[in-house]
Amino acid sequence: MNRTLFILMTPLLSRWRALRWPLVGLLLGWAGEAGAQTFCSVREPNRLIREMFPRHTGFRTELLEITAETASKLPADLPFVFDRREVTRHPLFIVMEGEQIVGYVQARTQPTRWGLTEYVWALDPQLALLDFRVQRSREPGAERLERSRLAAVLRGMSLDEVRRRWSAAWLGELQSRQGLGEVDRSLVEGAVAAGVKTIWLTQEIWQVNRRATAPAGS
DSSP states (O other): OHHHHHHHHHHHHHHHHHHHHHHHHHHHHHHHHHHHHHHTOOSOHHHHHHHHOTTOOEEEEEEEEOOHHHHHTSOTTSSOOOOGGGSSEEEEEEEEETTEEEEEEEEEEEEETTEEEEEEEEEOTTSOEEEEEEEEOOOTTHHHHHHSSHHHHHTTOOHHHHHHHOSHHHHHHHHHHTTOTTSOHHHHHHHHHHHHHHHHHIIIIIIHHHHHHSOTTO
């Protein structure tokens, strides 16, 4: 009986041996993609969008596909790069007031002193910085940063304006003038870098795709 069962099971065992590593690879791929999407996901979009756009009437979501080729196009004069976990699909929240687009919201994750800090940035319709929240951080100064006037100081700045100003001296000035002397510099720098990435990705992927698919004359 045992010999008969072994004979019957042998083809199944052979198939399992042949398929197990492809299956493991597929499962790891799914886990990696899920982890990468979590790396830059807005955890409470309804609450955060309501806070940053109190007059909004709704929002829709589109996925931005960040490829290695796209990531490599980030301007070389910026002193940061995309993490490998950012090379995947990320949601972009397009905020509406009636039929009009009034802004964009996206999460970006930056390295800080005590690990990764998640920022959620809002842009205005012209893709200038508008407001941000610290979504998750182990940094002791994260709440103080969010309550500071940093977002108000950066509000209205375009990608080119931030690129022109970016320097250690400028970041130090932002930190000291907002009374953030006790907040680690990496937290302040991470907030600005996350905002720049949000502008650049919205411009490079969504706006470009939108123009490419728009009807002629629109």
